[in-house]
Amino acid sequence: MLTYTPPHEQDLPPATEKPWLLLLLCLAWLLPGLLGREPLKPDEIIVSDIVRHLLDGGSWSLPQMAGEPWLERAPLFYWVAAGFAYLGQWLGLSLHEGARLATGAWMALALWGVGLAAREQIGRRHGRSAVLILIGCVGLLMPGHSLSGDVAVLAGWGWGIYALALAPRLPFPAGVLLGVAMAVCGLAGSLAEAALLLVLALGLLLFRHWRFQRYALTLIIAMAIALPLIASWPLTLRQVAPAAFTSWYDIYSLGFFGGFAQLRALHPFGYYLSLLPWFAWPSWFLAGATLWMQRDRLHQPRFQLPLLAGGLTLLCLLLSDSGRAGYALLLLPPLALIGAVGLDVLRRGAASFINWFGVLTFGFLALYIWVIWSAMHLGSPARLSERIRELAPSFEASLSIPALVLAVLMTAAWLWAVSRSRTMGRQAVTNWAAGITLCWGLATAFASGWVDARTSYRDFAASLAGQLPKHECVSSENLQSNQRAALHYYLGLNTSRREIHPDSDCRWLLRQGGRETLSAPPGWQEVWQGARPGDRNERYYLYRKPVV
Structure with a gap:
């Protein structure tokens, strides 16, 4: 008897990707923009000054900006950034450049954690799919290369999701990972992010896949690790600076919900709904297409975890008082995990749309950046050259041969990448990720000096x-x-x-x-x-x- 097998149940085509190519693409996305530019406002210059305060002998328990306590975020990211800045001085890097290496380290951890979560939850080959979707998100580009504690929270959140995916198979290691992830969220962000991860862990008890006896061991281990670590900084701050502790507890301790004395909710309606269409593109499109194609399989664990994580995060953002793009980063890992499920069986029309939209968009954008380089260094086109000088009068163009060679190599690599033949859905996200990497690399190679001249306080x-x-x-x-x-x-x-x-x-x-x-x-x-x-x-x- 002949039987029909749905497309998403058929054997997938053999893998053609090479792991080293994914690693190379991630490095090409991560590294440009970390060095060779001044701090941008508002977050980067604030974090740079906090790091300078720490390295000048200030209290590591009390972050200070311009001589005043700065308590909007817990200090873990500042500590790590100060460590990288100290090491960077031995390499001849400026303080803010060395500190920005911490951003690269946290982003690498975030990509690694989301990739492991996809591999554990969905299966082999899907880790790279989730990573490609994540680095292709438009909203991750600037935070992923800036001095901001949001990337540390993102790393903690990604590893927390991985720990929960791992729990049914390895409860004890999962408990350790979950505890550390909660501590990172609490020590780099606020109590709200750590509590969100805890609520996610408890909410999974609604599903049979996580209702097993040893899951309680996972939660107990996680709490035994997370609680002392998270409490260590506030308790130390209370001893060192009681007034600052009171300010943090009352106003900032709950992150996007304010603090215990000034609990805030309901930001101006529509901020995140208007932000996400471009911020989370193309992950939300891929996630939506996957959910529609496999709507009869939403009861599977590979959907339950990211759907619950994304739903809880979106609910918190919509109810919060904060209209801040950095908080929306927490939505990207769940969307990437959902999108990775259906990537290899994505409808040809949807895959073609993303593929050609990305190739044309980033192709024209890259061409325009090359035209800007010509206007800066060759004076042609003349009108654009005059406009560039008008917007940044202090900018003096200087030809950098290494930057030019790197830009040519990145352009050639992109042309090679978009010409390769792969599974249609995987080709779409690969070309999209390669395109956004190319344009970011060209922009940082050619325009960093101009941006400094226009926006820097130097x-x-x-x-x-x-x-x-x-x-x-x-x-x-x-x-x-x-x-x-x-x-x-x-x-x-x-x-x-x-x-x-x-x-x-x-x-x-x-x-x-x-x-x-x-x-x-x-x-x-x-x-x-x-x-x-x-x-x-x-x-x-x-x-x-x-x-x-």
Whole structure:
């Protein structure tokens, strides 16, 4: 008798991918942008100043930015970044470049954890599928190369999902991994992320696959490891700086829900719903197509874990008071895991859409970046060259042969990658991941100096430095956190904030204004005014009070 086997149950075609090619692609995605550029605002310059405070002998229990406690996130990422920055000094790297290597390390761990989770939950070959989907996500590109504790939380979350996938087979190692993952989430983010991972672990008891006797051992081991580690920092902070501990506990301890004294919920509706269509592309499309194709198999464990993880995360984000893109990173691993299930049997039309959309989009974008390089270094096209100089007047193009050679090699590698023949769904995500890697690599190789000239506070700080007094008090008005961090990071200047100390007797005042010119306050004389090159929205004024 002839029997019919559904497509998703048939034997998959033999693998044609080489593991070393996946590793090479991951490195090509990870490394560009970590070195050779100044800190961006707002997060990078703040983290750079916190790391400088730690390396200058500050308290490792009390992160400080521009002389003030900074408690929005727990300090694990700052500790690791400070360690990399210290080692980077031996290699001749600047502090922020060395610290940014920590971002690469955490992102590598995140990719590894999600890949292991897919391999354990879905099967062999699917680990690489999940990794390709993850690095292809548009929203991961900037956080994955920036100084931000969000990548450490993402790594903890990915390894936590892997631990839960591993629990039915190896309960004891899974408990250890789960405990460490919860500790990373709690020590790099807040109690909310650690609690979310715990709720996910408990929620799996709804499904038969996780209702076995030794699963309780997994949870007990995890809690025995996680609780002491997570509690260690708040308890130390309470001893070192009781006021700072109270501020953290009341305002920041619950992350996207605020703190215990100021519990916040319900952000302006629609933020995450408008963010996710581009932020999580193409993972949400692949996940949606997979769920539709295999809607009769959603009871399988390979769907239950990522669906519950994604559902709990989305619910928390929609109920939270925070409209912050970094929190949405937690949605990407579950979407990548779901998308990986159906990747090899993706409908030809859907796979072709992603494939050709990616090839055309990134192909034209890469071509445009090459045109920008021509405008920067060859002056052609002339109109674009003039516009580039207008937007960043202080930028001086200098031809880098190594960067040019690397860009040519990356372009050639992309052309080779998109010409290879593979299973249609796998070809689509491979070409997409290769395309986004190419464009990011070209942008960092060609435009990092221009971005620094336009957005960095380095030139602004150098211009201001010659006007500041050597040993006198300077007060500030209307400076944001990242601006105060930049002044301290580049100049070692801590200002007395007039918002907090209105009666300050400082003889110098630094104010920020907008497009409209500010006049000197009564009794003050303007000494200097300036702005970041090409920035029309922020202008700074330095005043001095005459000696009577």
